[in-house]
Each structure stands twice: as structure tokens, then as C-alpha cells.
Amino acid sequence: xxxxxxxxxxxxxxxxxxxxxxxxxxxxxxxxxxxxxxxxxxxxxxxxxxxxxxxxxxxxxxxxxxxxxxxxxxxxxxxxxxxxxxxxxxxxxxxxxxxxxxxxxxxxxxxxxxxxxxxxxxxxxxxxxxxxxxxxxxxxxxxxxxxxxxxxxxxxxxxxxxxxxxxxxxxxxxxxxxxxxxxxxxxxxxxxxxxxxxxxxxxxxxxxxxxxxxxxxxxxxxxxxxxxxxxxxxxxxxxxxxxxxxxxxxxxxxxxxxxxxxxxxxxxxxxxxxxxxxxxxxxxxxxxxxxxxxxxxxxxxxxxxxxxxxxxxxxxxxxxxxxxxxxxxxxxxxxxxxxxxxxxxxxxxxxxxxxxxxxxxxxxxxxxxxxxxxxxxxxxxxxxxxxxxxxxxxxxxxxxxxxxxxxxxxxxxxx
Amino acid sequence: xxxxxxxxxxxxxxxxxxxxxxxxxxxxxxxxxxxxxxxxxxxxxxxxxxxxxxxxxxxxxxxxxxxxxxxxxxxxxxxxxxxxxxxxxxxxxxxxxx
Numbered sequence: 001x002x003x004x005x006x007x008x009x010x011x012x013x014x015x016x017x018x019x020x021x022x023x024x025x026x027x028x029x030x031x032x033x034x035x036x037x038x039x040x041x042x043x044x045x046x047x048x049x050x051x052x053x054x055x056x057x058x059x060x061x062x063x064x065x066x067x068x069x070x071x072x073x074x075x076x077x078x079x080x081x082x083x084x085x086x087x088x089x090x091x092x093x094x095x096x097x098x099x100x101x102x103x104x105x106x107x108x109x110x111x112x113x114x115x116x117x118x119x120x121x122x123x124x125x126x127x128x129x130x131x132x133x134x135x136x137x138x139x140x141x142x143x144x145x146x147x148x149x150x151x152x153x154x155x156x157x158x159x160x161x162x163x164x165x166x167x168x169x170x171x172x173x174x175x176x177x178x179x180x181x182x183x184x185x186x187x188x189x190x191x192x193x194x195x196x197x198x199x200x201x202x203x204x205x206x207x208x209x210x211x212x213x214x215x216x217x218x219x220x221x222x223x224x225x226x227x228x229x230x231x232x233x234x235x236x237x238x239x240x241x242x243x244x245x246x247x248x249x250x251x252x253x254x255x256x257x258x259x260x261x262x263x264x265x266x267x268x269x270x271x272x273x274x275x276x277x278x279x280x281x282x283x284x285x286x287x288x289x290x291x292x293x294x295x296x297x298x299x300x301x302x303x304x305x306x307x308x309x310x311x312x313x314x315x316x317x318x319x320x321x322x323x324x325x326x327x328x329x330x331x332x333x334x335x336x337x338x339x340x341x342x343x344x345x346x347x348x349x350x351x352x353x354x355x356x357x358x359x360x361x362x363x364x365x366x367x368x369x370x371x372x373x374x375x376x377x378x379x380x381x382x383x384x385x386x387x388x389x390x391x392x393x394x395x396x397x398x399x400x401x402x403x404x405x406x407x408x409x410x411x412x413x414x415x
Numbered sequence: 416x417x418x419x420x421x422x423x424x425x426x427x428x429x430x431x432x433x434x435x436x437x438x439x440x441x442x443x444x445x446x447x448x449x450x451x452x453x454x455x456x457x458x459x460x461x462x463x464x465x466x467x468x469x470x471x472x473x474x475x476x477x478x479x480x481x482x483x484x485x486x487x488x489x490x491x492x493x494x495x496x497x498x499x500x501x502x503x504x505x506x507x508x509x510x511x512x513x
Contacts, residue, residue, distance in 0.1 A: 189482065205511045293490045
């Protein structure tokens with residue numbers, strides 16, 4: 001791979017430039033640092049044809065990712081399906097609906113494998129042998145698995161009230177898992193303090209500029225699978241507010257280097273009402289979100305009360321002509337079931353948030369029914385089974401006889 | 416307001432690595448004051464170049480968080496939050512997580 005594509009870091013607030021290093025904020029104004037690329041060089045290096053000839057995983061877009069060498073972690077991540085969701089479309093009353101399904105991402109069944117593959121590969125380039133993260137669950141799973149597979153020591157810090165499945169799904173990989181008695185934001189604050197004190201590569205702290213870029217591959221894949229075309233509307237769940245921005249950035253970059261002709265896309269953000277700092281900022285016209293001290297929702301993966309990219313996400317939603325909404329816990333469970341019944345996809349609670357918010361935005365007329373919409377499914381329902389347990393019909397139990405079975409069958413199969 | 420004898424209270428401020436060039440390398444600084452604002456003002460009087468780093472038009476910069484004994488001051492009374500002898504303030508860059 002070619003180091004010249006990613007030139008260095010740049011502050012999103014003041015524009016100050018830095019050489020590549022493990023640093024997430026500008027030392028002048030503490031604004032977030034982002035990778036700066038040489039798009040002219042990338043444009044010369046990539047074409048639809050060169051990319052299509054590569055293996056179907058996230059690294060087929062490696063020129064747009066901030067590694068100096070080959071990826072050493074997560075070589076098989078990405079390449080998840082984009083599904084034409086006609087049955088859900090009929091249920092919601094829209095013409096064209098697609099689902100980008102990262103519930104089946106490899107290896108830990110969420111979009112976080114994309115960001116972790118970049119962050120841990122970069123951690124190794126920087127010479128870190130110990131890595132870490134603050135997580136609401138999916139990131140914990142992914143850092144633990146990918147660190148294990150690449151022989152890195154990992155410290156994983158999560159809120160102690162996390163779903164049992166997400167704790168088990170982290171412990172299995174043998175990291176140092178630390179349950180912190182507090183909210184995600186408190187875990188996050190602690191991780192910032194740890195990262196400033198110890199020599200560790202925290203994927204979403206000092207490695208955050210590199211980490212966040214991995215999310216762009218979710219967007220490249222959507223556009224390529226639509227036949228090198230950007231969808232008109234994208235509905236995306238928001239926790240820290242980074243993914244929604246990176247999907248949009250991916251589309252803009254593809255236009256910049258000539259991979260797509262038009263990158264016009266309205267972005268719609270989805271949150272749970274029990275933790276809605278970004279949707280609240282959009283709906284109330286507030287420039288900066290009001291942080292939420294104690295999030296309270298079954299959707300723990302999105303329970304970030306003080307999102308790092310809240311300001312940028314709200315601005316993007318407004319500027320792109322999109323909108324934002326939030327939904328209640330019962331709406332989330334019901335929408336998880338709806339997605340399962342119509343498309344055969346078992347998404348985690350964040351998927352329920354996305355589907356339920358889409359329905360709400362359609363009903364409000366904020367999302368048009370006759371234009372193409374892509375829904376972002378970012379995690380797997382097997383990890384959050386508690387959330388739908390009460391929603392589902394109890395299965396019938398019968399004796400092993402035809403007599404017992406017959407009353408259960410519908411008209412269609414009667415002889 | 417100070418207690419009885421008129422001596423201001425001692426508030427310890429934890430200075431993060433990127434700001435230590437302004438505090439002559441000090442990781443913690445003892446300040447006095449009865450509110451978060453007063454303690455931070457005292458810090459900035461001791462180390463004048465810090466003021467422009469922490470404040471913008473009198474407000475804490477948007478990508479910087481201040482914690483009083485590990486609680487974000489935005490969930491208390493922000494800069495007007497009362498502090499008492501032995502309290503600890505931390506200044507921590509906010510852009511992390513997610």
C-alpha cells in the first residue's frame with residue numbers, strides 16, 4: 001500500500017496539520033483530528049475496474065484508508081450484502097428500499113469490525129503491543145476478537161450493566177475485560193485519562209482518527225453494489241455520531257475521484273428516545289447537542305449521552321436536507337420483529353431503531369415514499385435477544401401426533 | 416465565599432498532558448476559589464497562556480470537558496458549580512469514543 005495517499009492529520013475546527021501519530025485532538029483548540037488525503041493521487045490509482053477486480057472485502061478501497069502498509073488485522077472484514085428489501089418496502093409503503101446488512105460482518109457481526117481492522121492495523125504500525133477501547137458492546141466484541149487473532153494485548157472497558165451476551169461475546173476472546181460502574185460516557189472519560197497516562201493504542205481515543213475512517217467502507221460498498229451510484233436517502237443509527245458522517249464522506253470521496261457521477265444524498269439520523277442527544281439537537285434547531293447524563297433505553301449500543309461527533313452529525317443532517325427522529329423501546333422491539341418477519345434479518349436493537357425511525361419519518365413526510373432509501377443495519381440480533389423476548393409469540397407445544405398438528409395448519413396446505 | 420477565617424479553599428486541578436507546556440510541566444496545580452469558575456480563573460492567573468486554551472469568549476471550549484471529582488460539570492451548575500476544600504477538577508479533551 002502507498003503511504004502517500006494519507007498525508008497526515010488535520011483539525012476539523014481550525015485546520016491545523018499534524019504528521020501521522022496516535023493523537024485524536026488538536027492541541028490548539030481540542031477539535032477532532034481527521035485524516036487528510038491526496039485525492040489527486042487516489043484518482044490516478046483507482047477506477048471501477050481496478051476495484052472490481054479485487055477481493056470482496058473492505059480493503060478493496062485501501063487507497064481511501066490511512067494505513068502505510070498492508071493491513072495486518074482484519075484482512076477479511078467487510079463485503080457484506082446490500083439487499084433489496086421489497087417486503088419491508090411494501091410494509092412501510094415505499095417504492096425502493098435497500099438494506100446494507102452489517103449484522104453479518106466478519107468476525108463479530110457488526111460494522112465495528114471495519115473500524116477495528118483499520119485501528120488495530122494502525123496500532124501495529126505505530127508499534128503498540130497493547131490496545132484498548134471504551135465500548136457499548138459491539139466494539140468490545142470486535143477489539144477483543146481482532147486483538148486475539150493478531151496477538152495484541154487488549155484492555156476492554158464497558159459499562160457494567162451491558163447485555164450478558166455482549167460480555168460473554170467479549171470474554172471468549174480472552175482480553176482484560178473491565179466492567180465499569182457507570183455510564184458509557186463515564187467509561188469513555190476514564191479511557192481518555194488512561195490513554196493520556198499509559199502507552200496504549202485506544203482505538204476510539206488516541207487512534208480515533210484512523211479508526212473512524214474504517215466506517216467509510218460501509219458507504220463505498222453501498223454505492224458500488226448499487227452499480228456505482230449513490231442512493232438519494234440513507235437512514236443511519238447514531239451513537240457517537242461518527243458512522244453517519246463517514247458514510248456521507250465516502251460518497252463525496254467517490255465523486256471526487258470519479259467513481260460516481262453524483263453524490264447527492266440526504267442523511268437521516270436515528271436514535272432511541274431514551275438517549276437522543278443528536279436527534280433532539282436536530283429537531284429543536286440547537287447547534288450543539290445537550291448531553292444526557294443517564295441514558296435509559298433497551299438500545300444499549302446507541303446509549304452515548306455525550307456523542308463526540310454530535311455537533312458534526314447534526315450539522316450534516318441539516319446541511320444534506322435530511323432529518324432525525326427517535327423512537328421508544330416498544331417501537332424498537334416491534335421494528336426488530338418486523339424486520340425479521342419481512343426480510344429474514346435479525347438485527348440488534350440499533351436495527352430496530354433504524355427501521356422504526358424510518359417508518360416515523362415516512363409518516364411525517366420527512367422521507368419521500370417514491371425515492372430510493374438505504375437502511376443501515378449495523379449489528380446482529382443474536383447479541384440483544386432480551387430486547388425482543390417479550391415481543392414474540394410463544395411457540396406451540398404439541399404431542400408427536402398428526403391429530404395434534406392438524407388444527408395448526410392454514411387453508412393453503414389442506415389436501 | 417470562604418470559610419470562617421477568610422482563607423480560600425484548596426482545589427486541586429489535574430492538567431492533561433497537552434496543556435502541561437503551559438504549567439511548566441506540572442500535572443496538578445493547587446488553586447483557590449469557591450466555584451469552578453473561580454478555581455479555573457486562579458489557574459489561568461498562575462499560568463496566563465492557559466486562558467486562551469481553556470476558554471473561548473468566557474465559555475469552556477466546545478471540545479474540552481471539565482470534571483469535578485469525576486462528574487461532568489455540565490450536569491452540575493457548569494462553571495457556577497460550588498467547590499469545597501479538597502475537591503479535584505480535571506480538564507479532559509472531549510473528542511473520544513463512539
